[in-house]
Amino acid sequence: MSLGQLGLLGALCGLLMVAGMWMVVRAFRPVPAERAAVPPRWAGLWERICEGLPDPWAAAYRWIVVVAGGAAVVMWIVTARPVQGLLAAAVVAGVPWIWHPAGTSSRRIVRLEALSAWLQHLAGAHVVGHTLEAAISGAMRQVPTPIAEPVRVLEARLRMGVDKEAAYRAFADELADGAVDNVVLVFLTHIKDRGTGMVETLRTLSDLTAEEAAALRTMDAERNKVRTQTRWVAIVVLAMAVGMGSNFGPIWSTFGGQLWLLAMGTAFVGALAWLRRLSAVKPAPRLLRPTVGDGA
Known part of the structure; x- marks a missing residue:
């Protein structure tokens, strides 16, 4: 293991230690009553993320995220490059979204x-x-x-x-x-x-x-054709990206190569998110105003 890899691993362990100490401090600090009554903006974020996936994937997505974190650490140790680790985690965590590139109703x-x-x-x-x-x-x-x-x-x-x-x-x-x-x-x-x-x-x-x-159900069946085409296009693009990264490894190790990899990965994720947003099935508009802070 090179000095660069050891330094990257040490930096990662330091970040984890800081995050752990911050969580311990937050756990012992009392929350004011007025703040406890108001749910944070990120409350229910995990549920909203899983709602966009079919039930089998949603049930297993917590473990997929854990595997994605492990893939990032392994890639960081092997390559000593941060972008490769981020992309590895994004690919593993994004497998359900690549296989289901558009929302379903x-x-x-x-x-x-x-x-x-x-x-x-x-x-x-x-x-x-x-x-x-x-x-x-x-x-x-x-x-x-x-x-x-x-x-x-x-x-x-x-x-x-x-x-x-x-x-x-x-x-x-x-x-x-x-x-x-x-x-x-x-x-x-x-x-x-x-x-x-x-x-x-x-x-x-x-x-x-x-x-x-x-x-x-009829509309969802029609959209399933678009999902199938988009799924295979995404898989082909991802396979081409992996092939380019393996054939031109030294190029991606430079600072410019790291920036270019990050830009391509961001563009790929953004394209999938944009396509999913376009094909998302919007729920019927609410007829009743949601109640906030109701004691029922």
Whole structure:
């Protein structure tokens, strides 16, 4: 191991020690109550990152990041060049994004189909003269899995005596979808006007939600062709970059070569991010204003 490699490894260990000491100091410092009540901007960042991936990749992405960190350290030790280590980590961590270069609406489709089925069960459980809350409790066994947890929390809140409007709005905030807001608006109207047409309304909402899910599934199938083409283009470009780096190794070891490698890697990541942004499936706009700091 050369002196440059040892120096780079020592610098990395020093950074890790400083980060560890900073985390220890932060752990023992009390957080003021007014700051603790406000979630930080990066709260939920990991969830938002994983939401852009299919479920199997999202479940394993934490371990992929760990492997990416190990790849960066190994590359730094072998080459003693920082950019090669950063690129190695980016390639490993970006494997799910390279294989799935464009967003998919499959998760929302499954959730809309589950919402449609749940509304049908509610219509069957709702008895004229009884409350909607009783129908929600009576249909708990038929709740589809994709929305089982939000519905369970909603039923628990209603059973514990939480304000009905606050409970329904919290349910809408948890799912954060315009289609769910449309359903919750009907629930909020039912609180004040308990008419006799609730069963028909629930069935109509179920049909509309199912139609929206079917339209999204057709659109998603069309976009899958673009995803396939983009995936193989990204793989070919990445293979060419690896081949250039292996054939012209001494060139990339210079300062100018390091800058050029960093520029090409940044451009490649930016192109994938831009393409993903263009093909992203935007959720239906919210019809209800999200509640902040609600005690429900």
